[in-house]
Structure formats: C-alpha cells, structure tokens
Amino acid sequence: MKSKLLSLSLGCALMSGSLFGGQALAEDTIKVGVLHSLSGTMAISETTLKDTMLMLIDEQNKKGGLLGKKLEAVVVDPASNWPLFAEKARELIEKDKVSSVFGCWTSVSRKSVLPVFEELNSLLFYPVQYEGEESSRNVFYTGAAPNQQAIPAVDYLMNDIGVKRWVLAGTDYVYPRTTNKILEAYLKAKGVATEDIMINYTPFGHSDWQSIVSDIKKFGSAGKKTAVVSTINGDANVPFYKELGNQGITADKIPVVAFSVGEEELSGVDTEPLVGHLAAWNYFMSVDAAVNDDFIESWQKFIKNENRVTNDPMEAHYIGFNMWVKAVEKAGTTDPTAVQDAIIGVTVPNLTGGYSAMMPNHHITKPVLIGEIQNDGQFEVVWKTSGMVVGDAWSDYLEGSKDLISDWRTPLSCGNYNVKTGKCSGQQ
C-alpha cells in the first residue's frame, strides 16, 4: 500500500514535471527550514551546520528528492539574537510553510523557539548536546543528553584514570549550570566529598583566565589526582587552554575533559599545549568507519576546502535529517503529526559505523566516545561505551526529575510523566 502510494505520487510528480516544466516543479517542493545564526557570536559554530544542511538536502535531491518532490532549503539568519530566533521560526512555519526545521545551538535559543513550535505544531531537530530536563512533542533531540556525554566521561575519569578531585568549570548559562548540578549530585552519590569538588563559572567570551587557572593549579596540588570537567562554551576555550599551557598544566598532571570542544573549535588553535586533554562526544572525525570516510569526502567536496573538519553536531544533523526523511517516507506525508508518530522507532546509520534509533522520548541512541587531543587537532579515541546509550530526557540524579519519564507514544503521550504519582504534568 505504502509503496503503491509512493509510486503513484512519484508518477504524479514526474507527470507534472514533464507537463508543466520546471516552474511547476519549483512550486511543488518540500520546504525545509534552516534556523542557524550566520552572524553574531554563535556564527562561528552555526554557519557550519547551515552548510551541512545544505549539503544533506542537496544530496537527497540528487537521490531523487522525497515523495517524488524536490527538497528546498529555506535559510534564515537569527543573528545570535535569542528573541529573533522565535520570530524567524514563526516566519519559517507561517510564511514559508516549511515542513520541518533544523536548527538552534544554544539552549536559550531552543527555549526561545519552543513555544512557537508547540503553538504552530511544527517539527524542530536540535543537533547539539544539551542539559536535558526537557521533552517536547515537537522537538527531536539528536545531540547528546547528559547521560550520553557528561556521566560516561566522569565514569571514565573516575574508574580508568583514578581521579579523586574535581573541578567543574563552565560558562555562566543554563547548559553548564544544569550539567554541573547533575554532575555534582552524581559525584556526591559516588562518595566524593564536598571539599573535593570546585565549581567555577565565567562569563561568555571570558579571556583573562590567569587567576582561575592558578586556582585550579592550587586545587590540583593537594596530592590527589585532579581533573577538570569543562562546560566552557565557544571561543573562551582558546585562551583557557593557552593559559593552562603557559602555567605548565599538562594533560598528564591535570587532564581537562571538555563537552563543547570539538574539531571545529580546535581548527583555530595551536594544539601543541593541548595534547592529551580530553573531549567526550558521540562522534569524532578520526573514527575509522567507511560511512565516515564517505561523509568527510563529500563534505570537503561540497565546501570546496580539503582542510575543513567535521564534528559531532554535524553528525547529529546527518542522523536527524535521515531520520526525518525515513519517517516522511514511512508516513507518506510531511504532516507534522503523522511524522511525529512515524519517526519513533526509525533507525538510521550513524557515522561511527553503528545505527541510531529514535526513542519514544524524542532522544536517540548513540555510542559515547572519549578522545584525547593530538597535535594535529584531531582526537584519538581512548575509550568508548560497549553499546549504544539511550538518551535520557530527565536526569536520574536530580531531585524532582528522577521520577519523570517521557514517552510520546499513545496512550501515554506525555513529556514528563511522573511514575510515582502517575500523573502527567504540563508537557503533553
């Protein structure tokens, strides 16, 4: 039935194409919104994701499009301005009538567009690791939840490196604060004493790291193995690592494990003093897999630059886009409600050689990798989880969130169902 429908619509599309020429075809496209900042502070990270989406859409069109129609990217620039994200999202959905949107980077931009997507019932694919504590019917979280990045990284440091003292350093906004809250609760549950945890927050774009690095050095000289868990975001990382190098803190003394530093961020840095510091992601460019080699090759060809790197959020878009395509094919329509039902359970290949599945809580399954920075700006995988980890929207280590689950399948269809009280509060 499904394939018949598909061939029928394909035939229709072909016929209309041959009858009315290119113009009719152009009108009959499936529009995909791309909501990434192309100017302002976040342009540094988000521009790459816009290009990734253009490449994925382009490739899909070369394969014959979707449901017999061509895909058309609608790119807007929310300019790193959080309220503007909401306006641009509304514009994409109401004016351009896009069938889904791929976008956002910072959590605050996601929080800003969330009510728009829920009100207008459209779909958002969010490709960046985030702090969890959220699950919306209209959002698909293809980046890592804390249990797919932060918790395994801490486990690695604790069990494999023997770290006893912890510095939780982050930029002062919602993602680091929530992640550190989860990590602090987790560490304490593992028996780490309060005086062995140091927490520090810095503003966006902080560049004077002298006293903080000096504090870390003092904290780390107490004779116990110390590590820094860094949720420092964006380009503040460059002066941070520089200062670490200058003050002689090398990775074998105090390793830094970062959740926001990937290949893209390292491409503007002299990596010599960083060698050995760690990052936890679900994908590294250096991963040895045929599908990854193909992706890198087509990316460098698309962007016309052999030195461009790939990174984790790009993989998330790759997975998210393919899941959406598969779900649309399964549903036979781009109608958001139909796609929401169809996408749960959809499984597509990821770039590390395995398969990722969309779970009922709108998070996906991913492997967790820990890599050490090498002097060529790439990561060498030193540890990975044995299997796929299911993203958990509600952390098991926070009061008030550990009893919540999210399941968007009928009959439950709830983002924050409390298993103790048996009630669904709010998100449904």
Add this chain to the structure above:
Amino acid sequence: MCLSPKSTRCYRILLILTLLSFLPFAALCHAEGSEVQFQEGINLLTQKDFTKKEAAIEKIAESGDKRAEAVLRALLEGTLFRVKKDNSIVYGSKEGSKITITSILTGEELGSVKKRKAKKITINNALRTQIKNELAKIELSNPDAKVRLDAVNKLMPTLTIESSDLLANLLKKETNSEVSDALKASIAIIGLRSPEKEKRLLSLTELKGNLNPAVRNELNRLINEEQDKAVLHKAKSALSTIESKIAFFGLVEKGFFGLSLGSVLVLAAIGLAITFGVIGVINMAHGELIMLGAYTTYVIQQLLPDSIGLALFLSIPAAFLVSGLAGIVIERSVIRFLYGRPLETLLATFGISLILQQAVRSIFSPLNRSVSTPAWMSGSLQLNPILSLTTNRITILVFSLLVFAGLYMLLKKSSIGLQVRAVSQNRAMAKAMGVRAARVDALTFGLGSGIAGIAGVALSQLTNVGPNLGQAYIIDSFMVVVFGGVGNLWGTLLGGLSLGVANKFLEPWAGAVLAKILILVFIILFIQKRPQGLFPQKGRAAG
C-alpha cells in the same frame, strides 16, 4: 661502555644505574638481557592495546639500552611510526604527504613512505605519565644540572623508603647546590615516614619553609597520623610556616594578575583616551580598530609563516598604520561632519563598527583566525615552586608601559603633541594662535586609532582573533577612560591598572561574573561623586 673507571661522568652513570636497580620502580639492570629486552619492548609497541604498550615502555626503560631514552622521547613526541608493510617500528618525520623514516636500531635512514603506509604510535595520558617518570629516572644522571633538578622534582611524589640510601649516595656526588637541596628535601620527605622519632624531627627541620607541593602533602599526611606530641607540634609549625609563605606568594601572584589585566585595559583604552579626550568623540568603533590591528597581525603572520617572532614585531608598525589610516578615513568621511553632536556621532560610529565587523566576516570568514605565539612568549618564569609568572603576560605588561611612555613623550615633547594639547585645552584659543584645528583633529584621531591597532597586536596574543574581538573590549575601555578622567593619560594608566587589580582581588571572592558587576557598580557610584574621574582635566575649556 665505561672502560676507564677514573672518568667521573662514567662513574656517575654507573653509580646511578646501580642505584636505580634498588628503586622499586626500576628493575635490575641485566647486562646480557638488555638487547633482547629492548627488542622485545620495541616489538610490543606494534600492538594497539594500551596495556601492551605500557609493558613495552617498561621493558624498554628497564633494558638500560642507550637507545631507550631516544625511543621514549620519540614516543612522547609522537614521532614513532609503525610501517604497515613489515610491521616495523621506526622514527619518522612528516614532510607533506610523505614520511621520512629512520631505523631505531641502527639509526640509518630508510628512505620515505607514503603517509597512509605508516601509522603513528598513539599514546594516552597514563602512558605519557609513565614515560615522563621513566625519562626522569634516566635524567637523574644528565650532565645538565637543570635537567637533574627537574628530574628530582618530578620523582618527588613517587618516593618510597627504599629510595633513601641511593638518594644519599646521589647527594654525595652532586656538585650543584640547587640539585643538592632538592635531593636533601627528597631524603627528608622519606625521613618523615621513619619509625624513629629523632629522624622525623630532623626531617622536619630540614623541610621547614620548603614550598614544594609534595612536602605540604607529606606534612598533611604526617599531621593526620602522628602520635608523638613533639613531632606533631613541630610538623604543625612547619606547615604553618609553609602556608603563610604560600599566602604571601598568593598575594604577589594576585597582584601580578591584576597588573597584567590592568595593562591590557590600559592598552585598549589609551587610544580612546586620546580621541575621546581631545576631540570629545564617543567612538564606538574603537573596538573594531583594535580588531583591525589583530587581523593585521594575522595577515603578516600568514605572509611570514616561518618567523613568527619577526612577524609579531613587524605587526606593531603595520597595525599602527592600518588602524591609524582607517581612523583618519573615518574622521574625514563621517565624524568631522558631526562635531558637537555627540548623540549622532555615537550612532554613526556604532554603525561603522557594525560595518567593519561584517567586512571582516566577509573577507576572513566568521570563524576565528589562529595567531601563533612565538616560543619566547609561551611558558612561564618559575620563581619558586609555587610562584610562576607567565611570560606572555610579563611581555604585554612591559609592552603596554612602553606604549604609554612613548605616547606620553610624543604628547609632551613634540610639536604635534603641543598642538594636540593646545586644541584639547582650548580649541578657540589654539585656532587663534594659528593651529590648524581640523588637521590636528584628523591626526589625533589617527593617532588614537593607531594605538588601538597596536593594542590589537598585543590582544592577538591573549585572546581570539575574530569579528567579535572589539566588542569584548569597548565597554572596558570606556570604563577605564571615564574612571581615569577624560583626556588624561596618567588617569588612564592609573585607572586601568587599579581596575585590573581590583578585579583580580574580587574574583576569587565573588567569582568572575560578580566581580565584573561589582566593578561596574563601583564606577557608577564613583562617577556620581567625581564626575570628572580620577584626574580631571585642567584648563578653562574643561568645564
């Protein structure tokens, strides 16, 4: 190897090898087995498993082979490769798409292979620590005293009771006083674990005032475990001496951090002090002129990729010219039409700042550019085990003082400086005396902008070179100028340095975010009390 026992250096090596054999972490030195063991170790390196590599490093280090040091060092630096064809381990150096390989065993060149045909032997942090410790043991016999000192310090946290005799023997042979002191401290640390009370007391006397972190940790351990009251008392007093010293050096360090942050503020603000002070223009594009200077550094480094240090020096005049010319163009094309209308100038220059940012985004891409730091500007100056000052900060502190002095001399001693001061104090009177005020305005604006460019060169060494560089500093610059007193260079210097120091003293107590807020609140209150800033401008025009 050592045929003549009279040679002192040979004697030392022999001695150390024997000594090392007693250390728990070094095995016996088999004269015959060494070659086999070395070879076994090298063969183990072909394995991908990190635990196998760990065994390999141990074997290589224990073999006592004279090639061991070079192999371990190459492994640490990532210049050891496995040739895929015959699974052999070689030294390699990358040149373009090829790798030139050299034999480990014989040291002869083996030609080159394609990049994909050889794979780098990767290591992780645990292995890195292991190699560094093994190397430190070998380095104990290094002829260079500084290397020996580093080696002793590196091994200090891993000492055990068994190492005490050999350290004493090493000490007998040691000629350098610093290394002797470090060895004595190491012996004393072991002495603290001695069951004899006298020995523990003696060790405490020796360690009094020693700032090495290993000493402090050992004392803390002792205080927790000690039963004897006399020893306990002495240990506590030794620890408190050390801690008061640490507190003192912590204060020194904080002061330095403050001065260094202040010097950056002064550099960024001093150009603004000139344009704002003399012409009274609120130049919102000042930050972008700093950014232009930083990008100039980047471009010159791209042109001279092999001599980063020279490129940095050349960048100073180049950035001055680029930003200065940009400043003059801005003044001639926009600002001069808006004199006396501060609000419009503010908006116009804000517009210019956006234009410049977007221009840089279009030309250089929105991504940050990487500006390299020359070797002499990285690392730090180790004054004692707990106080080290980073070289890049020292350089920039000195540099900003030089820029200040130069600018000060220019304004005080040259004729253009005289004219600038005349116009700033009383424009009408200066005009009447034949000073071409319009020309002076343009030159002053160019000078202030040029200084901003120089600040950009310095900032490129500290922070990211990207389109947003300027925005990060514009607020701070205005803060310094307003606080210091408009149009007064001394005010800018003192204002910048004191804000820097205040910030650094507040930061550990309030956190980086709150410290900034507190400083801002303080300035607002200060301006209420003294609207003219620290050093108000004298003269009739300054009303």
